[in-house]
Amino acid sequence: MTSTDEARGTTSTEPVWWGWGPAVAHDPLPESVRLLLARLGIPSRPTPPVGLAEVRLPPARLPAAARDALAAIVGDRHVRGDDESRVRHCRGRSTTDLLRLRAGDASAAPDAVVLPADHDEVLAVLRLATRERVVVVPFGGGTSVVGGLAPTGQPGRPVIALDLARLDGLGRVDRESGTAELGAGLRGPRAEALLAEHGLTLGHVPQSWEYASIGGFAATRSSGQASGGYGRFDDLVVGLRVATPAGSWDLGRAPASAAGPDLRQLMLGSEGAFGVITQVVCRVRPLPARRLHEGWSVPDFVTGTRLLRTLAARDLRPTVCRLSDETETIAGLARPPRRRPAARDRAAQDDGPGGDATTGGCHLITGYEGPGPAVARRANEVAEVLLAGGARRLDADAGADWEQGRFRAPYLRDSLLDLGIFAETLETAGFWSALPALYAGVRGALVDTLGAAGLSPVVMCHISHLYETGASLYFTVVCGQGADPIGSWRAAKVAAGDAIVAAGGTITHHHAVGTEHRPWLGAEVGPLGEDVLRAVKRTLDPAGILNPGILVA
Amino acid sequence: MTSTDEARGTTSTEPVWWGWGPAVAHDPLPESVRLLLARLGIPSRPTPPVGLAEVRLPPARLPAAARDALAAIVGDRHVRGDDESRVRHCRGRSTTDLLRLRAGDASAAPDAVVLPADHDEVLAVLRLATRERVVVVPFGGGTSVVGGLAPTGQPGRPVIALDLARLDGLGRVDRESGTAELGAGLRGPRAEALLAEHGLTLGHVPQSWEYASIGGFAATRSSGQASGGYGRFDDLVVGLRVATPAGSWDLGRAPASAAGPDLRQLMLGSEGAFGVITQVVCRVRPLPARRLHEGWSVPDFVTGTRLLRTLAARDLRPTVCRLSDETETIAGLARPPRRRPAARDRAAQDDGPGGDATTGGCHLITGYEGPGPAVARRANEVAEVLLAGGARRLDADAGADWEQGRFRAPYLRDSLLDLGIFAETLETAGFWSALPALYAGVRGALVDTLGAAGLSPVVMCHISHLYETGASLYFTVVCGQGADPIGSWRAAKVAAGDAIVAAGGTITHHHAVGTEHRPWLGAEVGPLGEDVLRAVKRTLDPAGILNPGILVA
Structure with a gap:
């Protein structure tokens, strides 16, 4: 597959713009998998992504004055309007995101990418964006699989991706308390490397670990493969520093408190709609022997x-x-x-x-x-x-x-997409007593919907996060693409979401809401829950510039 | 001490109105404690509480029409305006609350006590109270030590105590998931007795356990003596049913979720200001062998x-x-x-x-x-x-x-108050690295302030809740009362609160905010935190009838 790297716009170890990780890390599909797919009647045909030059981008709408004002805050070279930067910040890494990108559709690309250096620059960008009514999409690792980077409902406004990659420092390490301040833009491997210098680890290893960021883990209530030992990411957070359009917010003074509601829990899972998490104080543990x-x-x-x-x-x-x-x-x-x-x-x-x-x-x-x-x-x-x-x-x-x-699945998905085969995942969680019906309901919904579309789906599932009171269910679907893979998947996803709600599960255990799960948020938190989220949004982001349409309709 | 029981208005096993637990459970102060107090130079003089008949109550202000409307909802005998009911729902069980009550001051008593039977009756009461602008103080066990039952800022309005004692059922027990639905009005012992019939336990045993309620545990983020094994109460909550002036709210569909912020965490610690918790779904464990x-x-x-x-x-x-x-x-x-x-x-x-x-x-x-x-x-x-x-x-x-x-301290306090000796507690928590300064700062503030008032304080402390990243500090103060014990304690409490904030601790680890800690809430959650709490309050309780002044100024 390396023969087409140049056409695909990358020859480096940088992740490919149309998929996961660097091109060199993509192995051809194992023969055993090819045989299995053939045996299951899933058709394949070579379907490579288009070249970067063929990708269709809408004209950039950021006014020059706003661009200059942003450059005055973060520095000229940290405001990027080139095509590749825009494509690389277009949507996340759901399969439908990739199908669009591979087909050359970057219609959802931001108008510019802004890379602030620190918390204060983020604050300044948010103030400016509020004044200029520029939509801001906080961007960590860009690995959302639920449309978390595709805000909706503000079609007229210019959009910037606020890439936090430069907030990549390790702050104070408090060995006695077992905590460390981590910059929100730190990706998983770099965070672990910095902590390892102190003999410490975060132990948070979701499948997206290689590219996802500390801020993203917090904003989406991520849960890692080692959650049974280290806890979910929200368990690991003891403090948060947040930049909001309404100002700066520091949360977390003690391991536990009865000083009113735990407001950290409002920012955990806020998906960039309430503020930009710039630093996370995390519980850290000794590197395991x-x-x-x-x-x-x-x-x-x-x-x-x-x-x-x-x-x-x-x-x-x-x-x-x-x-x-x-x-x-x-x-x-x-x-x-x-x-x-x-x-x-x-x-x-x-x-x-x-x-x-x-x-x-x-x-x-x-x-x-x-x-x-x-x-x-x-x-x-x-x-x-x-x-x-x-x-x-x-x-x-x-x-x-x-x-x-453990990190290979997203690479494998790219290889399947190269063969015109659809692969996607969805997940839920429920109490133990609800799990059998939840499993049967979601599985049935996926098999029936995709089967009715003639796509011969293989629907697989695993449990990967245990709690005293229940567990998660993680489904993987592999099927043919048919004529309209995006439409077929949307129908399957609707059926699965309805089945989850009917069986009493949560619409998402660790992928977050984004735009994909928004239709079921009301069923999850009730109309009062939606009202509360709206009230919080109005308080912290009165102009509605942050990830519009995410969490709050 | 039982000789004065009749004058004190009780001869039963019912808790005394001026203190803790039934009169018969109050032992005379052990001789060793008397000697210790004398050695420490803490003066004592018999200071019995006044008789119930001598307690001064303000005239009840609940309009007859509102009373009748309440009676139509909950039944006539569940709207109580008699003096004893009002006195028994006056304030909580802080030492200054008791000093006032023992001196016959029930000026903060509610105008009536209303006892709904279930969630729907609570909802109906809240609708009525919203319409009639009646202040509602949710009342569980009445054991608040932070002024959580003494709302402020709505002096003109009639006030009802909404006593949840009748919401005392055990609902569905899901053995497979290890969860149980508990009525908010269940007191600690009754909740455990009901669960024990199923071989289960909650394991939540704060010092107030004998009288505090399930709803109160949730509303105040309680933490029990066995928190190292069973977790804090907020760890035990998997679901909540809440009646708010804006409607009914059910929260918690799974052991864990990434469906936006964890909104259960907004109700945990809401102290009756956002809604009335009517049922809590708790994690339960097998009775320990x-x-x-x-x-x-x-x-x-x-x-x-x-x-x-x-x-x-x-x-x-x-x-x-x-x-x-x-x-x-x-x-x-x-x-x-x-x-x-x-x-x-x-x-x-x-x-x-x-x-x-x-x-x-x-x-x-x-x-x-x-x-x-x-x-x-x-x-x-x-x-x-x-x-x-x-x-x-x-x-x-x-x-x-x-x-x-383990449950004797509040009884001992009554015995000390009978001798004119002041005894009170306060608590905080911090990260391990902050604990030494936190300990020294709070201790010094208490010793200095009360010492300057000539009260020879004995300031004691223990650690009783451990976390990976830190621990709680629980201070007990015993001293003479002097001429103005309430004023002296207020000064000490202000100094201690300032010391906590300065040393980076939380203003309360498990006692909650109430009116006592309200001055430091801004330091704890920041101005944006206060704005967010205000926005949530406006959404769920637009008329501001619920516990006004609590959490939200």
Whole structure:
């Protein structure tokens, strides 16, 4: 695929503008996946993205005076109106975003990209934008999969993407309290590298980790693959610095407080609609001395879910825990298990070769991080529960394979799109008692809707975030594109969203609302909740310049 | 003390109107405490409360039409205007509240007490109150120690106390998810009794547990003595049902969500100013098979604090953990340790009789709840850290003594007030690195202010809630009353509040804001925070009938 890199507008390690990560990181689709797709009747045909020069951009609407005023704040070279900058800040990384971009549609591109250096510059930009009625889209990693970077409802106004990449510093590290001040523009790897110099880690590792930003994690209530050990990102936040059109706001004076409502929780999940998070004070932990990932096969998804519930109820959540359903196990997208059972359990095996998805069962990954003895002990405690519940340990490579491939899915999606195959995800969460109906409802909605459109969907699911009271469900859909993939997906998404609401789940567990989930926000928070969000918005952003249409209609 | 019960207006097991709990539960002050007070130069003189008949009440201002309309909603016998009902709903249970009541001042009494049966009746009352401009003070257990039941700023309007005692049902128990629906009016013991029938517990045990209510726990972000094991009350809340003047609001669809800000967190800590919490869906756990409380002596408060930080950092928090400073240890209010070291550690003791506060050191209580093996293991792990850090195990009675006396402090306060001695508490929390300055600042402010007033204060402190990033500090002050105890305490409280803000702590860790902490709320949440609270208030309570002056000026 590197042969077309130049046409695609990149030859560097910079992420490609039409997809995920640098071009060199895109492997051709594995032969096993090709065969599987063929067996499932999903048609493929080469569908490369257009060249950057062919991308259609609307004329930039930012008035020269506003541009100059912005340049006076952030410096001339930090106001960018070139085509590539605009394309690179156009929409996020949902599959429909990528389909549009790959087809050369950058109609939603901002008119300019502004890169402030610090909190005060952000404040100044917001003041100017308020005065000039310029729409501001806060931009962290640009990895939204829910249309969080595509504001709506202010068609006449110029739009700037406020790229926070320069707010990339590590501030005060308070070793005694176990906290660190992190610039909102820090991407996952850089944040971890800076903390590692102090022997510390954040431990927040969502699939978007390579590109998503600290501010984005906070603004979207992100949850990482290691949430069982480190917590959701909102659990990690102890303080926030926010620039709003109404002024500066610092939140978080103590680990816990009864001084009224926890207003940090209003900014966590605010998706750039209430203010721009410029710094996050996070809980940090010592770098783990040991990391261990193990693979298991459980008899079926229902049994596996019950086992996870037992672990959560007994306060035995692994750092990482991912249970694939039967379909995902077969598709092997969560790393297909090997044929050899681990030596230590071989004696206990009496059911043939085992461990291969094709023999039935569901694949489970458990991971542990921490001091060596604690990892060993927790792994043993979990193993005891799993073995007693009918799980079978897979060979040691299963865990290692998962770890190695944990960030690969978005690259794989690019490879599928190159073959004209549609792939997208959606997620929800619910209380344990609601999970079976939630799973069946969403799965059924996706299969039925896409099936009716003749797209032969493969619908897979895994559980990847455990709580005492429930868990998340993460669905992956792979199907043909048909004549109108964007329209087909929209219909499927509507059906899935309705099914989630009907089954009592949340419309999103960690992807956020954006424009994609906006239709169901009312069902989630009620009309009073929408009124409250509107009132907060009016208070902090009276001119409505921040991400209009996001959270507040 | 029971000889004056009749004059005090009660002969039953009902709480006394002038203090805490039933009259029969008030023991005379232990001789050891009397001696200690005398040694410290704190003067005492018998100061009994006035009789109920002598209490001065303002004329009731509720118009007859409004009374009748309320009776039409809740039933005639659930609208009460008799003197005793009004006195019993006058203010909360801060020491200054009690000083006023004991002196016969019920000037802040509501004009009537209204007892709705359910959520819909609460809604109807709020609609009526909005129409008639009647101030509504939501009333749970009446145990506020921060003036949360004494709204201000609407002097002309009639005031009703909305007593939620009849909302005392246990709703759906979802065993699979580990959640239960609890009526807001349930007091601590009744809630636990209902859950115990299902083999479940909430595990939320603040000192006010005997009288405080589920709705109050939520509205004030309460934290219980077992917070290290069960979490703060806000950690236990998965869903809320709220009646507001603007309508009904249900919150919480999943264990976790990224569907915008977590709006439950706006109602947690809303202190009756935004709406009336009528039902709380709580996380519940199996009744613990074993409870174990142990006593320790650590060399000093600084060393003890460091040990608690180590426990928190290693994820080894006991279910209960209370470290008294040197003064509290000496005063023995946290149960004085015995002279006999525990048999199992006797061999390791080589420093004399030990374990007695008078030989120096600080007293620490650790408690564990759960399955037997888990309790034993955790206790051992904690013991290892404590012993390595210079702690010495006290005899087994120390833990049992604490457990037995855990709810006694408010009764003891009544006994002190009977002797004309002032006793009050205040609390804060901060990050570990801020704790030493926070401790010194608050302690110094209290000692200096009350000392300057010639009141010979004894200022004691303990840490009782641990977090990875910090801890709470809970101060108890005992001193003479002097000529103007209310004025003297106000001055001390102002100095302490200023000291908290200066040292970077939160103005309240679990007592809430009320009227007492209102002056510092701006420092805590910033002017934008206050604007946001005001906007939320306007949205949910446009006529400003709910607890005016609380949270929003």
